[in-house]
Amino acid sequence: MADKQDLERLRALEDKIAKLKAAHEPPPAKEDHHTLANAAWRMVIELVSGLGIGFGIGYGLDVLFGTMPWLLVLFTLLGFAAGVSTMMRTARELQDRNMQAVQKPAAERGDDTRG
Template identity: 60%
Template sequence: MADQDDHKARLEALERRLAAKRAADAPKPHMEEHYSQAQHAWRMVVELVAGLGIGFVIGYGLDTVLGTKPFLMVVFTLLGFAAGVRTVIRTAQELQTRAMADQAGSEREGE
């Protein structure tokens, strides 16, 4: 009986040491708090530039094939810009919806 108590005590001591070690080795956040929104801003910039780039490439390709330089390049660049702006607006709405849901959840926990 005393042998089982000794094993339990040793096991509990080991569990406490492991828990302390795991807490010390817990991964730290990769970003500082004041940079937490930068990833969203970069996402929006990339979406806008991608829209412009894709529109430019499509327009340039069609201009080369059809021999209408620079007409279609300008048209598709503007269409790409419009598509990029639309995507950025959708992303901003998504982030706003997510932030409002988080805020509502934290208010419910505070009650």
């Protein structure tokens, strides 16, 4: 008999905890177009800054060594590669963040999205 009462008290406690958690849970974040625009500008700036830094280093070394177009071209291409690499890292970070946001509500509902 005591076991039945303990189970009822435990269920009541679990219900009370669930209600308190729901009351203190922050509202879901709304995705607005500003965050997407910020991410797009961030990626553009990363690409252009990679190109600019590569161009600057190449031009400086060409002036220093007197090999005018060669190091400029080489470092501009390296800067482009670095900019693309940084852009891809940012895209992967945004994709991981979006996947976590999608999987969290599915896990709360009890859905299995892994297939």
